[in-house]
Structure formats: C-alpha cells, structure tokens
Amino acid sequence: MPKKLDGAILGAVQIDRDASILLHHQIFSGMRDLILSGSLGSGVRLPSTRVMMQELGVSRNTVRQAYDQLIAEGYLYGRDGSGTFVATDIPDTPFEPSDFVQSFVANEGTNVASLSERGRKIANRVVLPGFGEARPFAASLPALDQFPSKLWNRVMARQWNRQDLKRQGYGDVAGYRPLREAVATYLGSARGVVCEWKQIVILSGTQQAFDIIANILLDPGDSVWVEEPSFRGIHNILEAAGARPVPVPVDQYGLNVEAGLAQDADARAVIISPSHQYPLGVSMPFPRRLEVLGWASRTNGWVIEDDTDSEFRYAGKTIPALQGIDRHERVVYVGTFSKILSPALRMAYLVVPKGLIDPVTTAIGIVSRGVTTQLQSAMADFMTEGHLATHIRRMRKVCLERQQVLVEAVRRECSDLLEVSPTDTGLHLVGWLPDDVDDVDAYERATKLGIETYPISKYYSSPHNQRGGLMLGFASAPPEEITRGVRILAKALHDVRAS
Ligand SMILES: Cc1ncc(COP(=O)(O)O)c(C=O)c1O
Structure with missing residues (x-):
C-alpha cells in the first residue's frame, strides 16, 4: 500500500497571491522543500490535481504545471492511472534544469522589488523554451530533415x-x-x-x-x-x-x-x-x-x-x-x-x-x-x-504527403477518438476530441509518451464552447515517424478515456 499524504503537510505549501512569483512555481518550490527536508517521504502518494486545486484554491492547471515540473526534475513520478508519488531516489540538488524550468528559476531568482512596474509584468510572463527536436507532431517546425x-x-x-x-x-x-x-x-x-x-x-x-x-x-x-x-x-x-x-x-x-x-x-x-x-x-x-x-x-x-x-x-x-x-x-x-x-x-x-x-x-x-x-x-x-x-515547391509535396500519412493513420488507428480533416494550407491541423476527453489530459498523457502536441483550449483567453482538440504538426517528422507517432497517440487517448 502506498503511504498517504498527511493533510497537515499539504497545509505547509504556502501560497502568496501578492507575490510576483507564479503560483505554480510557488507550489513547486513548497513541495520540493517538503520533499528535500524529508517531510514528504519516498513513495508517498500525492493528492490528485483536483483535490490539490480545491485545497489550495488555485486552478487545476496551476497544480498540473507544478506537478509536471516536479516530475521533470525527478522529485515525483506518475504511475499509469494510479496517481502521483514521491520518487524513491530523491536528488538532493535539482538536476540541470531544462530551458523551460530555467525560465521559472530566472523569475524566482530576480530581485523583483528592484524592477520597474513594466519589468515586473514582463518577468511574470512565461515564454516558450527553445525546442528543436523534430518529434511528431511539433506544430511550429517545418520539415527540418529536408533542409x-x-x-x-x-x-x-x-x-x-x-x-x-x-x-x-x-x-x-x-x-x-x-x-x-x-x-x-x-x-x-x-x-x-x-x-x-x-x-x-x-x-x-x-x-x-x-x-x-x-x-x-x-x-x-x-x-x-x-x-x-x-x-x-x-x-x-x-x-x-x-x-x-x-x-x-x-x-x-x-x-x-x-x-x-x-x-x-x-x-x-x-x-x-x-x-x-x-x-x-x-x-x-x-x-x-x-x-x-x-x-x-x-x-x-x-x-x-x-x-x-x-x-x-x-x-x-x-x-x-x-x-x-x-x-x-x-x-x-x-x-x-x-x-x-x-x-x-x-x-x-x-x-x-x-x-x-x-x-x-x-x-x-x-x-x-x-x-x-x-x-x-x-x-x-x-x-x-x-x-x-525550388525548395518551397519541393516542401509543398513533402508536406502534403506527410499530411496524408497523418490523416490516414489517425483514421485507421483512432477514428473514434480523434477527428481530423485535411487542411489546404499550413503545416498543422487540429485533431478534434470527443466531448468526454479533456484536451489537457490528452496532451499530458501524450507528452509523457514522447509525443509533442498542444491542447487547443490553451490558445483561448477565456471560457469557450469549443470542443477539445490537439494541434498536430505534420511537417516536422518523416512519414514512418508520423505513423509510429499516431500509434502512440492512439494509446495515450485510449488511456485517457479509460482513466
Ligand atoms: C502564428 C505564428 N506566428 C509567429 C511565429 C514565430 O515565428 P518566428 O520564428 O519568425 O519568430 C510562430 C511560430 O511558431 C507562429 O506559429
């Protein structure tokens, strides 16, 4: 039986809404300190993001971001369908942070009091980290292998x-x-x-x-x-x-x-x-x-x-x-x-x-x-x-073929879970999800399996009626990678629906 988290410990994660540090980074830091101090021991099972969200009075997405960062740094691990746990081999200093994590660390390390009001606003924004790996289905990349x-x-x-x-x-x-x-x-x-x-x-x-x-x-x-x-x-x-x-x-x-x-x-x-x-x-x-x-x-x-x-x-x-x-x-x-x-x-x-x-x-x-x-x-x-x-003419052919491979593979592997229609323009299309599949859940599961995609809901600024969907770039990976990627994506979507 996994050890359960004591509610009092959860109370030790302090949130300061007036601070200029992003909420998810505050949760991340609080939980990391609890883990490093031994207050949260190895193998302890953490509350679900839903419970944490209610306890801390923040959005579920904020909790998810904190959990993701803790997982990325090796403090936590997720077990398929059964929850999130404190890792058994805790690093005593954080390992080399990814670019994405560094953007948060940079925020925390800044002496915000010394920044201008405009500077504080800027420091609080999150910018995309660098990403160059042409994995399926990176939406922002062209066919780099054809450069x-x-x-x-x-x-x-x-x-x-x-x-x-x-x-x-x-x-x-x-x-x-x-x-x-x-x-x-x-x-x-x-x-x-x-x-x-x-x-x-x-x-x-x-x-x-x-x-x-x-x-x-x-x-x-x-x-x-x-x-x-x-x-x-x-x-x-x-x-x-x-x-x-x-x-x-x-x-x-x-x-x-x-x-x-x-x-x-x-x-x-x-x-x-x-x-x-x-x-x-x-x-x-x-x-x-x-x-x-x-x-x-x-x-x-x-x-x-x-x-x-x-x-x-x-x-x-x-x-x-x-x-x-x-x-x-x-x-x-x-x-x-x-x-x-x-x-x-x-x-x-x-x-x-x-x-x-x-x-x-x-x-x-x-x-x-x-x-x-x-x-x-x-x-x-x-x-x-x-x-x-000449290159653009060639790329039109290459990208059209990749798009066709993507559409056919999705229709073959997971037509019940992802609806795709070919697009006439651009380098990506949107795979629409059924109403009962949350696109952030789908994105998180796919990311864990090495698939690069992004939930459509994250492009909105306010609540909307649009059904969930995933951005699927078709240019960035060769046809065989696309086919393999769709199989993995299909597994991720089946997992989400079954959970
Ligand atoms: C719609 C849109 N505009 C702008 C950009 C950024 O392009 P650049 O590499 O020129 O900064 C992107 C990159 O993904 C994009 O998708």
Missing part, C-alpha cells in the same frame, strides 16, 4: 570570402538591400504583396517584428483585437507593451469584425492571420477581408497581418495576402523564414506602409544593429538564384 544543407552551405561559404569590405562593417539596420529587394520580389509574386523594397525590414523573428510594431503604434492602455483562439506570443508582446489584448471570436471566416466592434469599438489595431488562422486553420474570405480593411480605414486602425505559413498551399489557388488589397496604407505585414526554411536562421521580415519606414527603422536602431549581414547576404543569394522557390 537544403548542401546548397545553403555553398551559398554561406561565399560570404566571408568576398573582397567586399563594406559588408564586413555595420549594415543598414532595416536590412541588407539585396535581401530587401529579393524579399519584395518574392512577396509580390508568391503572396500578392504590393510594395517597394524600401518597405521591407529584416528582423530576427516575427516576435521581434511584433515588438517593434507595438512600440511604434501602441500606447499603454490601447486595446488591440486579437483572434480568440490565437498564437500566445502575441499576448506576451501586447501585455509587455502595456496594451490590452481584446480576444475576438474566430468563426468559419476568421476574426469576426462585428463581435470585435461589440466588444471594443475603440481598438487601435487588430492582429490577424487571415490566410491560415492560427491555430484553427480557417482562411478569411474576400468579403471579411474587406470588412477588416473597411474598419481600419474608417477608424485609422492598424491591421497587423501574421502570414507565417501561407506558402504551404496544397489545393486551390494561393490566397493572396490582405496587404495586397489594402488601398489606405493600414496593413503591416509580418512574414518569416522559420517555416519555409528553418527557425534556426532567426530571420523574418516586415512590410510596412511607407509612412512607417523611418519610425520602424529608428525603433530597430535603438535596440539593435539588425541581423547578421552575411546571413542576409546568403539569403539574398539563395533567393535570387532560385533555390528558395
């Missing part, structure tokens, strides 16, 4: 050999001109973006792009419509800038403008992913696009268009970017090389209305001197020599 290494190395190898001393010094903070020209030409033909090369600004990722835009266009307290559900990185940026994200429901046509007006008629900007909504995957049809642009020109609002993975179009005609039909200079377009080549390059681009070129360039110049010139120059060569276009 055109030989060609890329060849292009890179040229960069430092050239007798072009200008390129060895400080470059233009807005980006290396040949790359800006190449991106303008590429976006014109591939995405229907209408711009001159001067409107292109090269940055080290879309996150930096959103940050610069927020600094230039938003004042503290400004409200910004964001898609509900949406990419969480956007909320971090807005809140760090003191702006107020207003979640506006996404229907089958994308962000619902009428709902936005009803919620906050004074929004200063909207951030949308019209060509492939993240995470639900819907495409915004032309009339809704006009509605968004109409709102922007009437109110002088800004439209920030996140177009991260729209090059991957598998059926029908590519849907051009919203930027291309804007006649009033209200759209700021954001794109990235992360999905078409690799996120390790850390290169993205903004297309800004002409009036924003100088302010955006100055804002970048204040905090950085731009992206590595040789990297930009290599990318310019890679594009002008036609390698990027």
Whole structure:
C-alpha cells in the first residue's frame, strides 16, 4: 500500500497571491522543500490535481504545471492511472534544469522589488523554451530533415570570402538591400504583396517584428483585437507593451469584425492571420477581408497581418495576402523564414506602409544593429538564384504527403477518438476530441509518451464552447515517424478515456 499524504503537510505549501512569483512555481518550490527536508517521504502518494486545486484554491492547471515540473526534475513520478508519488531516489540538488524550468528559476531568482512596474509584468510572463527536436507532431517546425544543407552551405561559404569590405562593417539596420529587394520580389509574386523594397525590414523573428510594431503604434492602455483562439506570443508582446489584448471570436471566416466592434469599438489595431488562422486553420474570405480593411480605414486602425505559413498551399489557388488589397496604407505585414526554411536562421521580415519606414527603422536602431549581414547576404543569394522557390515547391509535396500519412493513420488507428480533416494550407491541423476527453489530459498523457502536441483550449483567453482538440504538426517528422507517432497517440487517448 502506498503511504498517504498527511493533510497537515499539504497545509505547509504556502501560497502568496501578492507575490510576483507564479503560483505554480510557488507550489513547486513548497513541495520540493517538503520533499528535500524529508517531510514528504519516498513513495508517498500525492493528492490528485483536483483535490490539490480545491485545497489550495488555485486552478487545476496551476497544480498540473507544478506537478509536471516536479516530475521533470525527478522529485515525483506518475504511475499509469494510479496517481502521483514521491520518487524513491530523491536528488538532493535539482538536476540541470531544462530551458523551460530555467525560465521559472530566472523569475524566482530576480530581485523583483528592484524592477520597474513594466519589468515586473514582463518577468511574470512565461515564454516558450527553445525546442528543436523534430518529434511528431511539433506544430511550429517545418520539415527540418529536408533542409537544403548542401546548397545553403555553398551559398554561406561565399560570404566571408568576398573582397567586399563594406559588408564586413555595420549594415543598414532595416536590412541588407539585396535581401530587401529579393524579399519584395518574392512577396509580390508568391503572396500578392504590393510594395517597394524600401518597405521591407529584416528582423530576427516575427516576435521581434511584433515588438517593434507595438512600440511604434501602441500606447499603454490601447486595446488591440486579437483572434480568440490565437498564437500566445502575441499576448506576451501586447501585455509587455502595456496594451490590452481584446480576444475576438474566430468563426468559419476568421476574426469576426462585428463581435470585435461589440466588444471594443475603440481598438487601435487588430492582429490577424487571415490566410491560415492560427491555430484553427480557417482562411478569411474576400468579403471579411474587406470588412477588416473597411474598419481600419474608417477608424485609422492598424491591421497587423501574421502570414507565417501561407506558402504551404496544397489545393486551390494561393490566397493572396490582405496587404495586397489594402488601398489606405493600414496593413503591416509580418512574414518569416522559420517555416519555409528553418527557425534556426532567426530571420523574418516586415512590410510596412511607407509612412512607417523611418519610425520602424529608428525603433530597430535603438535596440539593435539588425541581423547578421552575411546571413542576409546568403539569403539574398539563395533567393535570387532560385533555390528558395525550388525548395518551397519541393516542401509543398513533402508536406502534403506527410499530411496524408497523418490523416490516414489517425483514421485507421483512432477514428473514434480523434477527428481530423485535411487542411489546404499550413503545416498543422487540429485533431478534434470527443466531448468526454479533456484536451489537457490528452496532451499530458501524450507528452509523457514522447509525443509533442498542444491542447487547443490553451490558445483561448477565456471560457469557450469549443470542443477539445490537439494541434498536430505534420511537417516536422518523416512519414514512418508520423505513423509510429499516431500509434502512440492512439494509446495515450485510449488511456485517457479509460482513466
Ligand atoms: C502564428 C505564428 N506566428 C509567429 C511565429 C514565430 O515565428 P518566428 O520564428 O519568425 O519568430 C510562430 C511560430 O511558431 C507562429 O506559429
């Protein structure tokens, strides 16, 4: 019989709601101290997350995060279906923390009293750790195994050999001109973006792009419509800038403008992913696009268009970017090389209305001197020599095949537990769960079995009626890994339903 936890011990986990340390980290630290001091002995069975949630007066998810961290560090272990226990071989010092854990440790180690109010807000946000492993079903990664290494190395190898001393010094903070020209030409033909090369600004990722835009266009307290559900990185940026994200429901046509007006008629900007909504995957049809642009020109609002993975179009005609039909200079377009080549390059681009070129360039110049010139120059060569276009064409085929393998495997292995429909665009689809399967439970079980997925419910800011689902990236792993991954995922879902 496992030893049971004494209620008094549970009472020793103190929660301070006024502290700036995240609640789950407070629970984690309290329980870790109890384990290290021997107050919680080896083999003791912990209360379920539901009981802990009630005892501590926090959300179940907060308890889950604390338990997950304790499991990750080896203080606890979970036994299939029978609970969570204190480990028998307790480490007396925490082992090397993962990047994810480090982000919490960094928060705890900070002398928060010395931070500005803005700094405290920033320190309390959680950012995604680095992740590079191409496991099934990583939703944010392209087919890294198909990266055109030989060609890329060849292009890179040229960069430092050239007798072009200008390129060895400080470059233009807005980006290396040949790359800006190449991106303008590429976006014109591939995405229907209408711009001159001067409107292109090269940055080290879309996150930096959103940050610069927020600094230039938003004042503290400004409200910004964001898609509900949406990419969480956007909320971090807005809140760090003191702006107020207003979640506006996404229907089958994308962000619902009428709902936005009803919620906050004074929004200063909207951030949308019209060509492939993240995470639900819907495409915004032309009339809704006009509605968004109409709102922007009437109110002088800004439209920030996140177009991260729209090059991957598998059926029908590519849907051009919203930027291309804007006649009033209200759209700021954001794109990235992360999905078409690799996120390790850390290169993205903004297309800004002409009036924003100088302010955006100055804002970048204040905090950085731009992206590595040789990297930009290599990318310019890679594009002008036609390698990027060839790679994208090849990737469309590879990713379509991987998607088909995923859909067929799910329908074969677990059609009773996961409903999938092929998507026309992008690198992921959503597997919808039956009503009686909680997507966070499914995600946790799958994660324990080595499957990378994410619950749809976590992309929402507030309670919603959407059924649970899992994000399934199909690009990041080869077909045989996808098939094996689906078998494991099917087992995880069966386990959850049986528990
Ligand atoms: C919708 C969306 N926007 C932006 C990004 C970030 O892209 P980057 O690597 O350019 O920062 C991601 C990455 O997953 C994403 O899914």
